[in-house]
Amino acid sequence: MNNTIGMMKSKAKPLLNKYFSGESIDYREMIAIIIPLFVDQAFLVLMSFLNTAMISSAGAAAVSAVSMVDSLNIFLVNVFIAVATGGTVIVAQYKGSGNMGMVSKTATQAITAVTLFSVLISSLVIIFHTPTLNILFGKAEADVFHNARIYLIGSCISYPFIAIFQAVSGSLRGVGETKPCLKLSLIMNVTNTILNVLFITIFHMGVEGLVMSIILARVIGMAASMIYIIKYNETIHFRIKEALKIDISILKKVMFIGLPFAAEQLFFNGGKLLTQTFIVQLGTMAMTAYAISNSFALLFQIGPNALSIASVTVVGQCIGQRNTTDARKFTKSLIGFSSILFVIAAVIVVPLYPLLIKMFSPPEEIVGTIFMMTLIVAIAQPFLWSLSFIMPSALRAAGDSNFTSVASLLSMWLLRVVLGYILGITLEFGIIGVWAAMVIEWAVRGLIFTGRFKGEKWYSHKLV
Template identity: 35%
Template sequence: MFSNKALWKLMAPLAFDQLLNSMMGTVGTMVVSNLGSAAISAVSLVDAINVLIVQAFYALAAGGTVVCSQYLGCKKEKEANEAARQLLFITFVLSVVIAAICLAANGPLLRLIFGEVEPQVMKYSRQYFIISAISYPFIALYDDGSSIFRAQENSKTPMMISLCANILNLILNILFVWGFHMEVIGSATATMLSRAFSMIAVLCLLRRPELIIRLRGYLSIRPIWSQIRRILYLGIPSGIENSMFQFGKLAIQSTVSMMGTAAIAAQGMTNILENLNGILAIGIGVGLMTVVGECMGAGRKDEAAYYIKKMTAVSEVVVIASCLLIFALVHPITIFGGMEAKSAKMCIFMVGCITIAKPIVWSLAFIPAYGFRAAGDVKFTMVTSALIMWFCRVTLAMFLARVLGFGPIAVWIGMFTDWSVRAIIYSIRFKSGKWMEHQVI
């Protein structure tokens, strides 16, 4: 059993780390928002693509976390070390390939996804997208490194790296955008350099000899396909799940992009604030994967079920507090961000709706699924998530927006419906116990 102190030691830094990772992009958006609606619209459009790709990398890293934590749960340290090396290898290869594709076809990709937007928005979008693509390998390898630390119940080290990277990002954003007047290029460059710092720091710290999983000789890593398949078995379904989720957001974003610059800016800021009021709870879910992974690796299934229930209850308290805090801050945030009055009004209204709906169903809709994935029940969560997202979130939102003319709030009505259905299905799955019937290692 994990003591309350051990859980707190794992979960608190993880929650704060998730907040810091989210702030990496938020800082840039807040700084850029003072350049006008075209700049913030461009950043919000490209960030929708960035999140899609970053979530795919994160899913692979999470697959590695599960494999490593289950090996550690049954005291197989050598296999855990080799799994970590293979995680770095496959993630690096995939991230370089994806970055190259995005660099070569950035313009066509933006037009394919978002259609014809205003020329100034497209100009800023291409600038931001090109520099973002360069940072993809940095993001992927940092995610791997932080996941390897988490598998060893060490969430403090990634948190400290994120803290330093965020301070660096803030300084560079202010320097490049407001000091050197580099506009969107300055913000993107600041974030890219901060992510490069994160990657270098985490890979250097993983060399420490006192670690259970310690990585050296990165250039000597060669593929071991049995380990890679095990990681991909967990990572690909989670990656598809996350990607489908983000594809749905892109489909919705394409609808919002036809509502005008004010609606794009309002939706972009609302997305950021909704992410912030759930990010601490997501940190709890990420930590739950390590806990459940170790329990399942050691054959302690009853403990795994206990921790899923316990962490879902804890996340509910966190979500309520976070929603109330963000709602209290939304008005001054729109002022600080220099949002136009029409955009600010829409944003405040949508955040108010989120504050009411999110505490009711969000925790049940997301936290148990982290435990299911750690137990190897990845296909069920993938299929469930994809079907609910497309039928409830995307279809309903597009119908309300395009047919009934609801405006940006249609996005959130679809979102609330998605959360509710998901919460019901995952509650039934948890009670059935079928999520325990899988074998990872």
């Protein structure tokens, strides 16, 4: 057994050196960054998968309501993550340049900025939750709308907690400390799942139980993350007194990356929300099929999502050292590895579909539709997803945030929204048409970002 493992290591080492080692980072450091992110993403997606399955026990109306509001949640939480990503990029570049003093200051300011954003947004959404739901989901059935109202208000209460958690995690990823990110994520997500089992499966509290578990889990996650960076972390040196002081010069750099990305997330996920309004018109069954199909798509994306997050740290540190050769090499390697992971995931998940679908207890008439949608992404993702999502993460890590944001917005609104409406509603292909438009949008995005990557403008921004 030991001999077999030794032989595998000896064969793998040349490949690892060839594709994942350079002057900036070697493959051991790369693996140390990627593996905790992979485990983190696996837990996030699997727990989301289980949570969707658990809420399915409360009926199609509950699944539809949670799916609808989760689109809005993703829309808003991604704004916090976008600002946190601005911190991650600047922290990574300062780490690459060896300026640890600025690493600490940048991380602290990023956490402050994200906290302020989250409190503002959560307050506004709570105040205007009724008109917001009426605009987005006014055509939904009454029981779906009632559940959506409860879930939205509860989610808004939890925004500041998840925002602080994401800001801390983003700063830690910037310096390559992904192990504590993994541990903190496990604390929050395992707590969330245990509470879901308690409130939804055992006490049958439905959407109210889901809300309670989300708020409590995010409070615990935020508390754990703050305790860690105040008491135990020796890289960021977070001090509450320093966080209360606004440093405009640092915030400008963070916002140079964060604000275009935040605007992109607002309009990109706004497009997804608008797409949801098409699906509402198609009825509760279509909404349920869409929600469950998204859960399957996320299963495929576990590994590639981890690589997309890792690319920000890796490319950011390469650019901090002014090593564009390594930045190009590692971006290509991560994209290639992502495609391999998609194929492996498809080989595992597709044959298990008959077993996995039973977890959701969907109405029999939509089981075939969900399988068709799952098969579409299983085939398309290895070729299209990585260029569409890992590539812009790498470009953004080099400071090319304006281009990536504009390109993403145009492709989203012209293809996923407009084409989705034409295929799904006008041409009456229904939910399959909306789903196909998403895949077409991946292809166009990938072509745009590949063209940018071949040039030199994407790494010409000097941030640190």
